Amino acid sequence: MKKVSIIVPTYNVEQYIAKCLDSCLRQDYPFFDVLVVNDGTPDNSQMIIDEYAAKDPRIVPIIKENGGYGSVLELVFQKSDADYILICDPDDYLDPKAVSTLVSYQENTGADLVVGSKNLVFSDNNEVKFDKSYNPDFGVLEDGHLYKKSEKEFAGLYFLEPSPHSKLYPLEIVKNIRFPHKVSYTDNLLYFYTLNRVDTVVYCEQPLSYYLINRAGNTRTDLKPTVVDAFVTVFKEIVSQCTIDSDIFAYRLFETFYSVYYKIDDIKAEPAEKEQKYELLYSFLKELIPYKDGILKMNDHYQNDNAVIRKQKAGLLDEKNSHRNYQKLYHKRLYGSLKQTVKNYVLNSPSLNKLYEKYHFHAKYIKTRNDPKVLLSDGVQAAPLIQEGTTFFGYYDKPCVAYGKSLLHRVNSTSLDLKQPIDILVDGVKVSETNTWNWQQGSMATWLNDDQIVHNFFDGKHYRSKRITLSTGEEKIYELPVYTVSPDGFALTLNFSRLAKLRPDYGYFNLPYETLPEDSEDGIYYLDMEKNRGSLFISLQKIKEFEQEENSKTAIHKVNHLDLSPDSRNVIFLHRYFNDGKKTTRLMLMNLETKELKVLANNGMVSHMCWINNELLFGYLRRKDGTDGYAYIDLEGNETPFNHELLVDDGHPTVYKERYIVTDTYPDYTCKSKLILIDRATGDVQLLGRFYSGKQYQGTKRCDLHPRFDKEGKSLTIDTVCEGVRKTYHILLDSIIK
Numbered sequence: 176m177k178k179v180s181i182i183v184p185t186y187n188v189e190q191y192i193a194k195c196l197d198s199c200l201r202q203d204y205p206f207f208d209v210l211v212v213n214d215g216t217p218d219n220s221q222m223i224i225d226e227y228a229a230k231d232p233r234i235v236p237i238i239k240e241n242g243g244y245g246s247v248l249e250l251v252f253q254k255s256d257a258d259y260i261l262i263c264d265p266d267d268y269l270d271p272k273a274v275s276t277l278v279s280y281q282e283n284t285g286a287d288l289v290v291g292s293k294n295l296v297f298s299d300n301n302e303v304k305f306d307k308s309y310n311p312d313f314g315v316l317e318d319g320h321l322y323k324k325s326e327k328e329f330a331g332l333y334f335l336e337p338s339p340h341s342k343l344y345p346l347e348i349v350k351n352i353r354f355p356h357k358v359s360y361t362d363n364l365l366y367f368y369t370l371n372r373v374d375t376v377v378y379c380e381q382p383l384s385y386y387l388i389n390r391a392g393n394t395r396t397d398l399k400p401t402v403v404d405a406f407v408t409v410f411k412e413i414v415s416q417c418t419i420d421s422d423i424f425a426y427r428l429f430e431t432f433y434s435v436y437y438k439i440d441d442i443k444a445e446p447a448e449k450e451q452k453y454e455l456l457y458s459f460l461k462e463l464i465p466y467k468d469g470i471l472k473m474n475d476h477y478q479n480d481n482a483v484i485r486k487q488k489a490g491l492l493d494e495k496n497s498h499r500n501y502q503k504l505y506h507k508r509l510y511g512s513l514k515q516t517v518k519n520y521v522l523n524s525p526s527l528n529k530l531y532e533k534y535h536f537h538a539k540y541i542k543t544r545n546d547p548k549v550l551l552s553d554g555v556q557a558a559p560l561i562q563e564g565t566t567f568f569g570y571y572d573k574p575c576v577a578y579g580k581s582l583l584h585r586v587n588s589t590s591l592d593l594k595q596p597i598d599i600l601v602d603g604v605k606v607s608e609t610n611t612w613n614w615q616q617g618s619m620a621t622w623l624n625d626d627q628i629v630h631n632f633f634d635g636k637h638y639r640s641k642r643i644t645l646s647t648g649e650e651k652i653y654e655l656p657v658y659t660v661s662p663d664g665f666a667l668t669l670n671f672s673r674l675a676k677l678r679p680d681y682g683y684f685n686l687p688y689e690t691l692p693e694d695s696e697d698g699i700y701y702l703d704m705e706k707n708r709g710s711l712f713i714s715l716q717k718i719k720e721f722e723q724e725e726n727s728k729t730a731i732h733k734v735n736h737l738d739l740s741p742d743s744r745n746v747i748f749l750h751r752y753f754n755d756g757k758k759t760t761r762l763m764l765m766n767l768e769t770k771e772l773k774v775l776a777n778n779g780m781v782s783h784m785c786w787i788n789n790e791l792l793f794g795y796l797r798r799k800d801g802t803d804g805y806a807y808i809d810l811e812g813n814e815t816p817f818n819h820e821l822l823v824d825d826g827h828p829t830v831y832k833e834r835y836i837v838t839d840t841y842p843d844y845t846c847k848s849k850l851i852l853i854d855r856a857t858g859d860v861q862l863l864g865r866f867y868s869g870k871q872y873q874g875t876k877r878c879d880l881h882p883r884f885d886k887e888g889k890s891l892t893i894d895t896v897c898e899g900v901r902k903t904y905h906i907l908l909d910s911i912i913k
Contacts, residue, residue: 177281179207179274179343180257183265184247189218191266191387196227196234198268198385204275208233210251215241220265245354245361252350260346262339262362266387273383277343280379284321287348287373290332291341294382304858305382308336313477318380324373332376333427337366340384348372355412358405363431364412371417371424400444403452406435407459414462422469426477429470429492432460436505446509453505457498460491467492540870543846548867548897550847554910555863559902560892561585561603567894567901569617569881571827571839572659572738572785575892575903576885578625583903584617593684599630599643607643609633611656611671614876615680621660622886631656631671633685638671642704655702655709656683661743666702667712669734673697677733677753680875694719699734699748699765713770718750718763721772730754742789744768745810749781762796764810775812784808785828785836787855793817793836795825805838819860821851831884835912837891839880842868848880850893852911863906866895 181199185192199209211224211234221238228234239250252260261277263269270276277289295304309316314331316322322329339362352368354361370376410431419425439452463470471489474480480488490500551557560566560576565586568575575582585598585605599607599620609632612618619640620630629642634652642651657666673691675682682688691697694715701712719732730752737748750761762776762784776796780803784794792808799814805822807815826838836853843849847865854861872878878901880893891906 176206177258177278178256179204179259179261179278180251180255180346181207181209181269181274182248182251182255182260182262183209183211184214184244184262185211185220185224185265186214186216186241187218187220188216188265189220189223192220192223193227195263195265195268196224198271199263200227200231200233201271202269202274203271204278207274208235208257210235210237210255212247212251213238214243214247215239241357243355243357243361244359245364246356248349248361248365249352249354252346252352255346257346260344260349261342262344263384264339264386267340268385270381270383270385273341276381276383277341277379280319280377281343284319284375284377286321286375286377287345288369288376289343289379290335290376291343291379291384292382293338293340293384293386296385296387303385306336306386307380308338308340309378310334316378316380318378320378322376322378324375329376330421330423332370332378333367333423335366335378337363338386339365340386341379341382342366344369345373353412353416355408358408359402360405360409364409364416367413367424367427368417371420400442400448400452402442403435403439403455406431407455410459411462414459419466422466422473425463425466426470426473429463429466429474429488432456432463435459439505440508449509450505453501453509457501460501461497464492464494464497467494537870539844539846543867546845546867549864551864552862555906557864557893557904557906559898560905561600561903565901566600566903567614567617567878568883568892568903569620569894570615571783571829571881571883572736573621573883574886575883576890576905577622578886580625581892581903581905582620582622582628584612584620586901599628601628601645606645606648607632607641607650609641611638611683611685613679613681613683615879615881619657621657623660623662629653629657629660629666631683633683638683638686640666640702651707653702653704653707653709655700657702659737659739659746660704661739663743664703664705665743666704667737667739667746668700668702668709669737670697670700673733674735677731677751678735681735694732699737699746713765713772718772719752721763722774722777726754726757727752727759730759736783738784738786740786740789744789747775747784747786747792762794762808773810773812775808775810776814782825783827785830787830787836788833793828793830795828817853819853821849821860821862822853824849826851827879827881829883831888835884835888837863837882837884839882839893841879848895850880850882850891850906854912861911863891863911866893866897866904868896869899872896 213221224236228236280289292308293306295306313334316331322332348369435456439449491497560581566583568583580602583600585600587595596608596610597612598605609618609630611631611633618630620628623629626645627642629640631640638656640653640657656668658668660666671683672686672688675684675688698714699712700709702709715732719727732752735749737746739746744767746765748763750763752759759779760781761774762781764773764775778797780797782795784792787793790810795805797803798806798816805817824840826840828836828838830836834855838851840849847867849865850863852861852863868878878894878896882891882893884891890908893904895904
């Protein structure tokens with residue numbers, strides 16, 4: 176029976192190592208030991224190691240001076256008497272069948288090397304995600320298949336992730352590796368050195384190890400200037416200790432050069448220091464010049480580069496001009512082209528910048544004037560709910576289509592004037608009208624049930640709301656307007672005159688709004704719709720004094736974006752204040768039974784949020800790491816970022832049945848807003864379409880898409896001006912979501 180040594184390199188991981196060792200000792204394979212190497216760790220890890228060693232002789236403690244990951248491997252490869260080596264980092268852990276499964280794959284195929292897959296474990300929320308560990312763009316690996324070096328399909332193994340997870344290394348081969356000390360990324364040397372010397376490899380698609388990512392301090396999380404030094408050191412060792420005997424191996428090393436080249440962009444350093452790192456990286460690129468022809472051949476096979484990029488890569492590998500071409504390339508990245516230099520000069524000049532902004536504003540509309548006004552993804556169909564006239568619904572936080580019927584606003588003329596009266600339509604038929612509205616939220620028209628709606632209006636003295644029973648035409652007037660309505664028979668609202676002054680996009684303008692009530696007499700209001708009684712529920716004074724910060728004491732305050740939880744027990748809202756022209760926003764939560772307040776986010780900027788369920792929110796804000804983006808937030812303020820290349824801009828998210836989220840973006844440089852669908856169950860993010868917005872729709876008159884699921888989840892509606900006038904578009908979802 177073959178013996179396996181599990182190696183656990185240990186440094187500064189006392190909070191993780193017990194879980195790791197427990198997983199090692201739970202292996203169902205009978206013949207293994209665990210070599211736990213203390214690499215000069217400053218924490219209490221050794222105490223934990225000693226406790227485990229005292230209880231189980233399979234734990235073999237080794238203590239050495241700090242020398243880094245490579246020095247640990249070099250030492251234990253000499254000490255181990257095993258046939259095979261399996262590495263488990265101390266912040267990771269193994270499946271109980273890890274060793275036995277990998278050994279069985281080796282015995283069943285006779286492979287020299289066994290490479291496996293893993294599960295990613297996200298440290299911020301403990302989410303587990305399966306990772307096959309290979310890149311399908313370079314070939315799909317088949318579970319249990321024996322890959323032979325003499326065959327073409329072996330090439331895909333060069334693009335398998337080199338991390339040591341679920342890899343069973345033959346000691347006879349790896350014991351002669353010379354590892355550089357005190358640098359990261361030495362697992363690359365281990366993998367490529369071994370791959371370079373074996374004849375056969377078997378792939379195991381079972382996730383046998385659990386890899387903790389996003390942990391502060393690990394190499395995947397922390398990007399420092401020294402990562403370039405480490406990469407160059409390790410990969411120059413790979414070139415030195417390996418025989419580059421195939422075009423695919425040379426190409427794989429060239430791809431690594433490019434990945435490090437782009438990483439330099441993300442390093443926090445001054446241009447002069449970055450320039451030093453670019454020059455250091457060139458010392459590795461220079462090693463690859465002799466393999467130019469093979470690299471470019473493989474590049475043409477795997478990449479769909481345009482002529483410019485293909486020429487750029489050839490120039491980097493040109494023996495005579497390589498360094499000059501490389502310097503031109505990185506100087507442009509660091510300092511910009513001549514065009515960029517001129518642009519920077521203009522942007523830094525207040526007078527020229529004003530002219531540039533005006534030019535850029537008009538130029539983008541001229542450039543895109545003949546572009547298609549709607550671009551839909553495959554399978555997506557969109558059409559106006561009502562063909563005639565100018566119609567819109569408003570905000571993203573309530574359905575436009577419910578009970579098989581549509582609820583819309585119709586503007587009586589093509590004017591953008593907010594003082595004109597507008598119609599309230601149900602299925603295209605006028606049921607009411609109002610002169611109290613804005614382009615962003617309309618009149619707050621809301622479905623109460625399948626036979627009743629409510630909307631805001633002005634009675635000549637006060638802002639009110641009106642309930643209409645569709646089957647009878649009966650009307651009921653409430654003494655307050657509504658903002659967010661509960662199915663339990665109450666509504667919450669706010670002072671729309673305060674919004675008119677401080678946030679005109681969302682305010683009403685029928686009443687004077689220059690003079691505002693005192694903060695103690697204004698805030699969030701409660702409307703009992705059964706008894707038709709309204710009252711101040713919590714004052715701005717109490718809101719602003721809750722966990723008050725110094726810069727808010729002399730500020731002007733408001734609340735906006737009230738949104739009830741699905742069970743109507745809590746409400747979220749934005750508390751926003753203005754001080755010397757600076758705007759600060761907090762996301763706040765209030766329990767309606769106790770009036771208890773909580774601050775859920777307070778990093779300066781919060782935009783649009785939605786409830787996923789009664790315990791979880793999703794939206795766009797400035798996150799705790801200082802970046803702006805989407806995140807989940809629970810009712811204790813715990814944050815889980817959600818990143819995707821489509822989700823880099825602010826938008827208006829709304830959810831259906833906790834699984835599907837739809838959101839949008841503001842118009843980009845092509846004057847189009849994106850419509851995006853997120854499937855929380857699969858993590859898929861899908862672009863549904865892009866919709867044009869014309870020059871006249873700016874500021875308070877802009878037309879955001881404000882996507883909304885219908886109440887039954889069968890369709891979406893959006894407001895768009897892609898036809899040159901405002902219309903509400905209907906998008907069926909049958910072919911898009913299940």
